[in-house]
Amino acid sequence: MKIAKYLKATFLLAVLAFLGCQENDYTFGEIIAPSNIQITAEIVGADDANPNGDGSGVVNFKATADNTISYKYVFDGVETVALSGETSISFSSLGLNSYTITVVAAGTAGVSSTKSIQVDVLSTYAPPEALISKLYGYDPATPNAVTSRTWKIQSVKAGHFGLGPIGGSTPTEWYSAGIEEKAGVGMYDDRFVFSSDGTFTYVTNGDIFGRSPHIVNDLGPNTAGSANGADIENYAFADYTESYTLTAPGGVEIISLSGNAFIGYYSGGNHQYEIFERETPNEMIVRTTDGTPEFDWWFIIVSE
Incomplete structure (x- = not known):
């Protein structure tokens, strides 16, 4: 009897162990590399008379592919995540220039495929002196000097942060932050440094403020921040340096940041700030469209 009981117990343990192994047998299913990558490039202002654009240097890209989860664009060593496959790139080298842009389509289990496209783009825009003097301290007396200015969110003014409809004409139309309303979330101690050499340096002081899911999808898992509705507060993130360009398609002045650079609140999108x-004096109101796209996000920034 003891032997029978022992055999029954052993058999039961073996069955439970087998079932336990089955429950934890996670798989990706069939791993198929992305294929049939298609890339279209719309050069802003291009027509029969101006095939290389209106001189703004802005190109809107759209990528599609089979068996793809997300996309990123690679240009001049800079990677820009575009989950939907759509992004805009501003090319600021004056004159008519050829550029090669590579799309990386990512599938399951990290497998990816790439395809490149070449575009010929005309850029004739030279930013006005008043803008570059304000943005990075340009001095016409020493035009070749490397200068910079440091900016921050103007937290002591109502409406320094907020949202509204895409393309709206009223800042913070749907939500407008009150004075110091977002203290302690990783926004007000951030600094944004624009330099005349085209570099953009972001001093985070250890953490930033952003919107889910864009901040996690683009920058990585949230390891220290706190979720508050759709916001992630005090998301741990180190200082970084990217680049920026100035353009004015249709007369609208745009600051385009490279990579995943942003101002004040991470919301994904094309990283372009109107x-x-x-x-x-010493202030600018800027806005950007988030990556959903769902809202325009507004900021008042002030130079130190």
């Missing part, structure tokens, strides 16, 4: 107003 300068809505710059008449107030």
Whole structure:
């Protein structure tokens, strides 16, 4: 009897162990590399008379592929995540230039495929002196000097941060932050440094503020921050340096940041910030469209 009981117990343990192994047998299924990558490039302002664009240097890209989860664009060593496959790139080298852009389509289990496209783009835009003097301290007396200015969110002014409809004409129309309303979330101690050499340096002081899921999808898992609705507060992130360009398609001044660079609040998107107003001394009102796209996000920034 003891032997029978022992055999029954042993058999039961073996069955449980087998079932336990089955429950933890996670698989990706069939791993298929992305294929049939298609890339279209719309050069802003291009027509029969101006095949290389209106001189703004802006190109809108769209990529599609089979068996793909996400996309990223690679240009001049800089990677830009575009989950939907759509992004805009601003080319600022004056004159008519050829550029090669590579799309990386990512599938299951990290497998990826790539395809490149070449575009010929005309850029004739030279930013006005008033803008570059304000943005990075340009001095016409020493035009070749490397200068920079440091900016921050103007937290002591109501409406320094907020949102509204895409393409709206009223800043922070749907939500407008009050004075110091976002203290302690990883925004107000951040600094944004624009330099005349085209570099953009972001001093995070250890953490940043952003929107889910864009901040996690683009920058990586949240290891220290706190979720508050759709916001992630105090997301751990180190200082970084990227680049920026200035363009003015259709007369609208745009600051385009490379990679995943941003200002104040990470919301994904194309990382382009329209300068809505710059008449107030030492201040600018800028806005960007998030990566959903769902809202325009507004900021008042002030130079130190």
